[in-house]
Amino acid sequence: MKRALIVVEGPHDVELVGTMLRSLVLAPKPKRIRFKRDLEPFWHPLVPTEFPIDDDMAARVPVPVFFGTTTHSVAVLNVGGDSRLLPALEESLAMLAGGADMVGIVMDADDRQPSERWSALVDSSAAEDLEIGLPRVAGRIDTGPPRVGGFILPDGASEGTLEDLMLDAASIVYPELLDHARAYTDNALELAKAQRGPLSGKAWKQEWKLFVDKPAGRRKALVASMGAVLRPGKAIQNSIQDNRWFRDPEALKHPRIAAVRVWLADLLELPLPAAG
Amino acid sequence: MxxxxxxxxxxxxxxxxxxxxxxxxxxxxxxxxxxxxxxxxxxxxxxxxPPEVNLSVLNGFSHRYESTLQRDVSGAIKAKQKESLLQLMSHIEPNIKDIHILADDERGHGLFVEYVGEGFIPLSTLGDGMRRALHFASSLMKARGGVLLIDEIEIAIHTSVIGAVFDWLVDACVEHDVQLFATTHSLEAVDAILAGRRESLSDIVAFRLDGGRLAKRHRGELLHRLRFGRGLEVRR
Structure with missing residues (x-):
């Protein structure tokens, strides 16, 4: 049994990895493990036993999502932001007896070049007490043991986020819905600009700033508006999990989406997925 | 060999x-x-x-043997450290005026704690917690400049005060140049200790058995995150 620990920035990234896992050459397809009694004891140390965390009843309980198949057991941990990637990795490795066979980090490039983002992470890892070293180049896998690698979304080479990958997928899987969503958000942008007068500065900022001022905000709104139709009343991660964004064979062939798959297959020492 | x-x-x-x-x-x-x-x-x-190092070792029940406590208190007196001992105890119980070894009709002689306004109380009639605290303090006197080993530090200490007792002990160790090693099976003790030393977690290093044969070293700050940031069961 190969055991892989992958730390990611947020809940959407968890579902990206989970969906990608299902597209790899694994038989049977990995199942999400819901009950602790079904989880192999190796991972038990990563399951919290306390509530509330640090006395905060509103804080999310930081438990990984576990996927299992006959050959691989994968824990994907949402760390709640890029500043927590290395600390959460250090904590998790400290708790695992003997360590994991594979360790992965998935993060957004945001508005920086991936190489720059990764270098900054590697440099800051020197200050942490990690049990492992990070490869100097993102996208590559150090064979260790353990196997260690990082992937910078959207594609390891460009600035951007997971939402860029979702828009790539949408252009293939939901092209008409994407057009409607663009029209919707473009209209909303005009509405936002028109609101500058009627609303006070503070009120306007509270309602519109993230959407208007940040390109990433508009991409998130675009994805969210499609997700709201595909999975009404549910969060985007549910849509990623249930809908065809990263399940459609044609979408998986998109070069940027394929890059994630190839990296994940390499990390897990699996054959490269066939096209589609 | x-x-x-x-x-x-x-x-x-x-x-x-x-x-x-x-x-x-x-x-x-x-x-x-x-x-x-x-x-x-x-x-x-x-x-x-190898050179001698002052060493005191406390297990989970040694505080219940009055002979041990008498020996350690006597040692503190002979080393002219009684005032330091009383000062330490006063942080635990401000009304302690003195500690004596007195003749006792039943046992020949025994340890008596002199309280302000209450006279001489046989240590044997006081709670386990007081005996444990005296054992900590007198052993610490013996370990000055050396090493204090305490097994199951939480024994006889109520969980509501373990943090305060640990703080007292650590401050005393700093004052008397003692390196403290303590073991525990208690998560309440771990949490109380970490919460109490939140501003000086770098003073703490924890060793946790990993699979029974190896010990993993965790600095205090990491242990704090494991418990309070992740809510993880850190015992093996």
């Missing part, structure tokens, strides 16, 4: 600041010895063994 080997066959020639050390095995045919030697400030003499 190494000590015996060294004692049997060591030649040391000392001339000023230089000496040559030759070590050979006690048993003919043994493979060559391969060992790192440390040279201590006070000098190294294989015949004498």
């Amino acid at each position: 190494l000590k015996q080997a060294i004692r049997r066959s060591v030649d040391i020639e000392q001339s000023g600041l230089r000496f040559d050390l030759t070590v050979s095995s006690a048993t003919e045919g043994d493979s060559p010895l391969n060992h790192e030697l440390e040279f201590w400030e006070r000098g190294f003499s294989p015949a004498d063994g």
Whole structure:
């Protein structure tokens, strides 16, 4: 049994990895493990036993999502932001007896070049007490043991986020819905600009700033508006999990989406997925 | 085996600041010895063994033996550290005026705690917590400049005060130059200790058994995150 620990920035990234896992050459397809009694004891140390965390009843309980198949057991941990990637990795490795066979980090490039983002992470890892070293180049896998690698979304080479990958997928899987969503958000942008007068500065900022001022905000709104139709009343991660964004064979062939798959297959020492 | 080997066959020639050390095995045919030697400030003499270190060891029940407590209190008195001992105890119980070893009709002699306004109370009638605190304090006096080992630090200490007691103990160790090693099975103790030392987590290092044979070292800050940031069960 190969055991892989992958730390990611947020809940959407968890579902990206989970969906990608299902597209790899694994038989049977990995199942999400819901009950602790079904989880192999190796991972038990990563399951919290306390509530509330640090006395905060509103804080999310930081438990990984576990996927299992006959050959691989994968824990994907949402760390709640890029500043927590290395600390959460250090904590998790400290708790695992003997360590994991594979360790992965998935993060957004945001508005920086991936190489720059990764270098900054590697440099800051020197200050942490990690049990492992990070490869100097993102996208590559150090064979260790353990196997260690990082992937910078959207594609390891460009600035951007997971939402860029979702828009790539949408252009293939939901092209008409994407057009409607663009029209919707473009209209909303005009509405936002028109609101500058009627609303006070503070009120306007509270309602519109993230959407208007940040390109990433508009991409998130675009994805969210499609997700709201595909999975009404549910969060985007549910849509990623249930809908065809990263399940459609044609979408998986998109070069940027394929890059994630190839990296994940390499990390897990699996054959490269066939096209589609 | 190494000590015996060294004692049997060591030649040391000392001339000023230089000496040559030759070590050979006690048993003919043994493979060559391969060992790192440390040279201590006070000098190294294989015949004498390593330098002495003040050492106090407390297990989970040693505080219940009054003979042990009497011995340690007597030791503190002989070392002219009684005032320090009383000062330590006053942080735990401000009304303690003095501690005496007095004749006792039933037991011959015993430890008595003199409380302000209440007279002499036999230690044997006080709670386990007080005996444990006195044992901590008197052992610490014995370990000045050395090492204090406490097994199951939470024993006889209520969870509601373990943090305060640990703080008291750590501050006393700093004052008297004592390195403290403590073991515990109690998550309440771990949490209380971490919460109490939140501003100085770098003072704490934890060793956790990993699979029964290896010990993983965690600095205090990491342990704090494991417990309060992740809510993880850190015991094995």
